[in-house]
Amino acid sequence: MLSVQNYSYHNHTDFSDGIDSLIAMVKRAKEIGFAELGISDHLIVHKNMYQSPSWADMQQKSAAYIYNADFKSILDKYRYHCDEIRRLSRSENFKLYVGFEVDYFTYDGWEEEFKWFVSQLDYDYLQSGNHFFCNESCEKIINMANFLLLCQDNQLQYKYIAQHFSILKKAVESRMFKFLAHFDYLKRFCGNAYRFDLFKNDIAVVLDGLQQTQTALEVSTKGLRKAGELYPGAEILQETAKRDIAVIINDDAHCAAELGMSFDKAEAELVKYGITKRLKF
Ligand SMILES: [Zn+2]
Ligand SMILES: [Zn+2]
DSSP states (O other): OOOOOOEESOBOOTTTTOSSOHHHHHHHHHHTTOSEEEEEEEEEEOTTGGGSTTHHHHTTSTTGGGEESOSGGGHHHHHHHHHHHHHHHHHTTOEEEEEEEEOOOOSTTHHHHHHHHHHTSOOSEEEEOOOEEEOTTSOSEEEGGGHHHHOOOHHHHHHHHHHHHHHHHHHHHTTOOSEEOOTTGGGGTOGGGOOGGGSHHHHHHHHHHHHHHTOEEEEETHHHHHTSSOBSOHHHHHHHHTSOOOEEEEOOBSSGGGTTTTHHHHHHHHHHHTOOOBOOO
16 A cells, blocks of 8 residues: 655645644644644745735735735744744644745845844744746746736746746755745746746756755645646656655645645655655654
8 A cells, every 4th residue: 555645844824825723734634644744834025025016916815914025024923933833832742843935036135134034033944935936136026826917928938937947946056945845836827938848958957956955846736736737747757756856745735624635646646756755854
């Protein structure tokens, strides 16, 4: 019988854009027999967040507060969140890791501020998960969710997507992240502007980076729910199998009911590609 991973490290609570509380997530994790759980709510800070052409759309969302323009003003909130996870881990006698899903930006000064910010937090790990396209200086960002609406020029679309992979490469090379989340998340939003074969060299460079830095690659069952296949899809998994890269199956749960969802399918896919190395803290 296929053994199925009984933990996941990419989960959201109502601290960010999840629906359920931390305690509801923990109760469900116990119920389905998870041995441990990583809580990785969003950490998204870009100095020009509110100048983004996407902001008009983003500010309509119920969880628009997850998008921030400076680190200092959110520090207390994030510190409290870390403490709350530690407290609950003790009171529930259940292993919880404190993580954050970070949108990595490359404009001058971002990384210094980011490092200062996380140095103030009692956390265990960071995962890289980008949800924006950036121009070359990374001063301007466009949310992937409305990319095709806001950027209709084919050449510009190509530039933004290539730039995205180059930012992921830098994120991986920073060695700050334990794993790269939803590598080809963009496929859900890019229509014909993204195909694996158009960007296979850019993708190979990121995969090489994962191998060199021993950063893991997330295999997300959320892709099955949102994009009809895992994140990442078949071609990238094939390329992963050729390299020495660990994977981690995650659900990217935004509610308790999504915990562990379709992990059996993800395990079967990994067997199919011969991917055996697994990240476990
Ligand atoms: Zn994400
Ligand atoms: Zn997520």
